[in-house]
Amino acid sequence: MKRIDRIYAYLVEQSQGKTLDEWIRIEGFTASDIAKDLGILRNNVSAELNKLLRQKRIIKIKGRPVHYLVKQIMEDLLGTKLPEDQYEYENILEVTGGQSPDPGNGPSANHDTAWETNPFDDLIGSKTSLKVQVEQAKAAVLYPPHGLHTLIVGQTGVGKTLFANLMFNYAKLAAPFMDEDAQFIVFNCADYANNPQLLISHIFGHIKGAFTGADSEKDGLVSKADGGMLFLDEIHRLPPEGQEMLFYFMDTGTYAKLGETERNRNANVLIVGATTEDPESSLLKTFVRRIPILIRIPSFEERPAIDKIEILKFLLAIEANRVQKPIKIDAESMKALIGNTSYGNVGQLKSNIQLVCANGFLHCLHDDVITIHFKDLPSELKNGFFYFSRKRQEIQELSDLIDSYLTVYPEGENKALFEEDPYEPDFNLYNIIEDKVSFMMEQDVSDEDINRFLKLDIDIHLNKFYNKFSSYALNREKILKIVSEDILNFSEEVQDIVEKRLKCKVNERFLLAFSLHLTSFLKRVKNQQVANYTNIENVINDRPQEYQLSLDICKMIGEKYRVHVPVKEAMYLTILLTSLIDEQKAEQVAILVAAHGFSTASSMVSVVKSLLGESNVDCIDMPLDMDPKYVLEEMKRRVKEIDMGKGVLLLVDMGSLTGFGDVITQETGIKTRTIDMVTTALVIEAIRKATIMEMDLDDIYESLKEFRGYGSYQMESKPRETGKPVKPQAILSVCSTGEGTAEKLKQLITRLLKNIGKTNIAVIPLPINEVEEKKEMLMQKYDILLAVGIADPKVQAPFVPLESLFMGDGETQVTHLIQNHQLLKQPPRSPAMVREMTEESLNEFLTFLNPKKVITAITAFVTALEKIAERPFNNASKINMNIHIGCALERMVTQSGLIYKNDITPEKTAKIKKYKKAAQIFEDQLKLKLSDDELYYIADMIDHLSAEQTAAVR
Template sequence: MKRMDLVYEFVKEHTARFSPDELLGGQGLETNEIADQLGMLRNNVSKELNELLRLDKIIKLKGRPVRFLDKAGVQTLLNLPLAESCLEVDSIRELVAAQAEQDPFSLLIGSGKSLKNQVEQAKAAMVYPPVGLHTLILGNTGVGKTLFARMMYNYGKYCKRFSEKSPFIIFNCADYYHNPQLLLSHLFGYVKGAFTGADQDRDGLVEKADGGVLFLDEIHRLPPEGQEMLFYFIDTGTYNKLGETERKRKAGVLIIGATTEEPSSHLLTTFIRRIPVIIRIPSLQERTVSEKIDMIRHLFANEAHRVNKSIKVSPEVVKALIGSVSYGNIGQLKSNIQITCAKGFLNSLNSSQECIELEFSLLSSDIKDGLFAIGRNHREFEELGQRLAAPLVIGPEGHKPLVEDSYDMPFNLYRLMEDKITLLRQEGIDDSYINNFIANDVHINIKKLYNRLAKDKENRERMLKVIDKEILEFAEKMKILAEQNLGRAYSERFTYALSFHLSAFFKRIKEKEYKHAVYRDPSLQIEEAELAVALQIKQAISQTFHIEVPAAEVTYIAILLKSVELERQGQVGIIVAAHGNSTASSMVAVVERLLGEVTSLCAVDMPLDVSPKEILEVMTEKVRIMDKGKGVLLLVDMGSLFKFETTLVERTGSAVRTIDMVSTPLILEAVRKTNVFDMELEDVYAALRAFRGYNNDFKEQEKHPGRLIITVCASGSGTAVKLKEMVESILTEAGEKGVQVVPAGVRELDRKLKELQANHAILAVVGVKRPKAAIPFIPLEKLIDGSGERLLQELLGGKELSVGQAQPSAVVRDLCEKNLQQFLTFLNPAKVIGMLLEFVAQLEGELGYQLENVVKIRLVVHVGYALERMLLQEGLRYVEDASQLEPGLVAAVDRACRLFTASLRISLTEDEKYYICELLQLPVASEEEGL
């Protein structure tokens, strides 16, 4: 046993022998006593005790003489939760008093400043009799909504609203968003026989949370039926499990919900009324400078504790870290700090430094850009300069965990780094190679962790509408396998492409239409490693789906591994430069008003009294900032600005291309081609040189003898055919009859494009591989997430960029129909979907305005359920005051509902119509507010 372990076991054993009164009276173990009993030198025992103190294993009682106690033993004997690490106190009695007085919210950074009102709201909600007030926490991703909810729960225990054994149950409503019945069964439980597979009774989360808190994350994903059941439970305290007819079960639960969305856009008005406390958590950008620095200190202290070293952080690094946070708030800040600390730790291993020093040069390029970003806010930049006159030095003893952190790493990153370095050195690998390998490995793993935690599930839910869950989950596992074996980072495009391919493959096998054709295109230069991974995937398909997979599939999958593009970093940067005090800024402002904020676009105004030399300096810096690895496009008006290109290339080393006669339509088209279609610099340059405005472009397009859209996958069948069907459904919805959709394989794509371009206008390529030609490319994942559909509509429509909401689409129709298929028993979804969409169209005509897509989807699904409720004579009863509904809206809904009476001979009750009115009355942000 190690010396430190011997010392700790002695302290642990003897602490357990003390009574609570002896502990409070000051009893403890002295260094000399421990040394004598163990037969060790005093200075060696002292050294081990200090190390145990740093590791948060023991408590140090200051005074003469110094005494030590086992921390876990003190916690057990006194039933005292001790959150602080490296405890050094005058006495245990003092510690007990301090713990009793400590308000959990006092640990929260900003509780007395930017979060003061929020903390007061939370405390009021917790102490309000008899069981507290239900609460909704609003805020962007990563602001700390879950942390705040846990703080509320801890405060409830602190003020004796809850006991120490009261539960805190977390449920993410998005996990079962696509299956409301399963979601409700998780919330309320079910009885045996409630549905197929319910072979025994099961308790729901409401029952498990009895006497405590039920935290519903992403509560906006709760379907209307779930909201109705939940607000009934809030009103009465009673509920029933699925399969029970009477609401006779009772539970006392405080509900805390969290959402990134505006409640009025996603939650029923009747549900929102039951949530009396709404707390908005500000974003990181809204917090004070001192709070941002405190967060930096706290997060660095956590890393220092993990690595067991002090960390010295330069002021420039702190500024860059604060400025690097653009969307992920504290979660993103934590990710960036861990990446930076990992690089610093790697350097410290090579130099045997006792302290990890973090300098600006160590930062990755995206974090470095944060320094320039924060420099635009002069007031904050100056205040940071005043507060950061010297480097921050954070020791490992500063670690103070607040609560369990969902964004924490499930592994010790630094220990893994040391193990990997040791292994690579044993293999005789050069240190410079090891450094690069470890740095890239760290960056990939940390980003993967945070992307997984913060990942939006919307695209996955869309995929589950057209692909079986088992196939999609299998494809996700194969993506990880391919990345690990090939050392690549594949995008979701690979997952979607493989899912479609497998779906089509299984269908062909089932229908006995599979053709055993093996081909190998030498031009693709498939590597042996790719073939090996393809063989592993083939074997996994056989084992998972219990099917014999032909050898030809290995080649198809290998082509997929080779052809599907890897994750692309950055976009072409666009700099608009023009003479005048605000000419460039005005044009850029118009574009951003139309398209939203575009991070790859910036303006440089050139006042007439500023010399070209000064403007060149500004342009040089802008090019350095805007180049994310794919070059920079300059859109200028005239004169000296057009001549800067060569000088900028020499100064920055970036690829730069310039186009003059800049106009707002030219900027719009540039943004579309770089951001939306993700085209390369030379392709954008070539396309924009021929651009003559939207009207001219579309007129020329219309004159062309034939228009094509190409769908592409590995083999030209399977995925490409499935994509062809999806694109054709979009064309049908758009009323386009003159556009042909042609599937193609990746091996023949560029050759086929060259042949087709002679007699056709190719509008776009959709699928898994970008063409070499300057043709708009819509990746597979964009078609899935809905944005690709809008892009296709713009390409087809011959109109300028659409700013408003798109019309009901094929994807929207499909989502509604798939949803209804799961839950309608007596009505045929395929038959009623057309009538439901017609109902929506008639309702829009009655109202005199178009509904947003999200409202249409919600309306179609709700009314579909309502029609079935009428068949079962189980219509909802409207419990609110109907007189509060807008009379004109009630009349419009009533007239539109006559369609069901005439076509189906089903009449909705007045109560059901009132609920439709309530859905429509939910306010939606206006265009001005959205901008």
């Protein structure tokens, strides 16, 4: 039997016996389902389904994912012929002519009011992407006699709490067992996850004397929710004994308070749980079996374009009502907001919308309409626009649904569907802004200063509030590219325990470092490799609290992954924990750069920060017409701000700036030294000596007086004039054990060195517990260029943190640091990490083209684009551009190129001529030609690259 016949026979066989109501609920078959059941590649299944579609033997239901139905079977069920010229439908109801499941056949037959006033009608997607979930929820609350306990599964921010609340509202209308005065009780199990006794007490209550501090008897949430619904968020954080007590209550309707021996209390409660985890791995199997209904809420990414736009409009309408002004937003901003919602889901979209609306309100203080333009968006939100570079179908759908501008008016209720929203700040930002505007206007403060002060307010009130969601989620998304989600989830749980037990915050690299350490340990166990543990018993005495905590973590690892964890692993964990605990930064010399010109000083400092990261450095630009007295006052103010107790080094260019140091010291009491003829290289060297080598002010000054830059020549390999032999060069890789993670780091750095033609530099793994013992020996034996890893070994060389190497422009940092140290000026080749990540991504997106074959041509094309744009792109932009171009080439193969729908200006036409010339490389090497439409989209991508997205170094 041919493959196409196998697939059609499968569709017919699986369709037998299904009713119209069932088809409305399941919508049809997906290509993935068919591929899985028949063992055929999904791409091949899709190709055969398209053939069947052209033969008019099946029909297609659009959506995400697409569903297919056997045309003849649907015609038999409907008792009528479907149109011959139509084989694609928007939804299943269009096929059935608007018919919906017969309420007379279901448990809701006696509750007509539920169909008339359905709370789920307020839920965006209830008739599309959430239709099946809504039907499941209705069935759960209407099932006799007391409904079915339910588990809602979905990522953070998809609306699990909202969905549970709508279930409750629907139950109050339609369920016979729930009265009007029934309560909806919400409890987050994570709040007491580390105190099982207290957690169980909150849910079931306790009697007097049940535990220390239980001075009186107390009812639990089960008692309060009697006759209603108890929503347990993050239910996977319930300890096993809590799950057992809960599933006994679900079975029998009886329970006991904590401290009681017999379960003689009764309550009628519908339990609804929610989790972000896989229930099979995070909950007891006996507990999961007691929950008959499992509802999976799709992520924002999985929702269709129409749902995303409706959610965006709804959230904008909430802000319009808050501020009582219309909000006008352009199409690019809408796409950026939607595209930026790559984590955090609807909750994150809400936070981003509040941020842009607050900024828009600030810029339109005296206008009747708040206008939001793409150019005014924060750079991190602009990145969302480039997300669509590899989503051809979705950007086409959004473009079809979005006009050039959308205006939302403050009309109607448009209030949040549920009050308990963790993404809702407990303040009204617009009121804060208006109050401060009124106050400052009364004080005759200029509009420019008002805007500056209030911009700071927005950052303080809103950015910090949402930082707990966005930065965490962003880091999480990046870490998941390196370790498995199960490992990361466990690491997050460990981080929570560490911070609570040690009563301090761990630094930002904890999750990445611990995840990698755990991954390498489990890999060793799986491969039956024995680690070469060194003698580190002294940590037991030096860090008793951390060691005891490490023992407990090792026990958790053993229980979760069912492995034996050696005692010495706890010792290594102790060292790891110690190195990752945030400590107050040591005092160091501060640097202030001042130079004539509008951006001379700030440009130098910007370059230095991009290379070495944030340091205790500030800058002052001095336009030629600026009064020197003003500059002096500003320098005094900045010196006071940045001084950390060890003085301030002033790096200036010329003129009056060279004489300000003595005046500043005399009037502020802060010691300063001044070096003139400032250059970018001088600033780099000053910061390196201040932060990495921790030198004193006078020592830095003396060492830099004669500094004239790193030079522009190739360093000779002959011995120095002193006659001492040249030491071999090395990079230190600081890790937890010297194995696993260290090897991964070593491989990565070796690739980077090979890419810049420096294969003679050794990469030395250095376990963190051996740093103090071995660093002096290593410094004597090697010329150490830099260190990378989980902690700075303080070896008088630059340090690149682990997270910067994996997540940021760490490759660029390493390259620059090595080249500067070696006085090299030849340009490096295309970054290895960019190429590697591009290939990995294209392997997922391309079907017909071989990423290894096309990547060279793509890289050359992007290099040509940089020359045309007259600015280099950073790594993130290059990866986005490479992937977009790879997908565009694939579209040329399949003859499904994008159709450009934006305005074509003479400027764009002129650019396209240059792009066409550069794109000739694809015709020469691949025999493929990019269409003008595709080139116009590439031009748009380059036009929208913000200053933050391009490298400042030239």
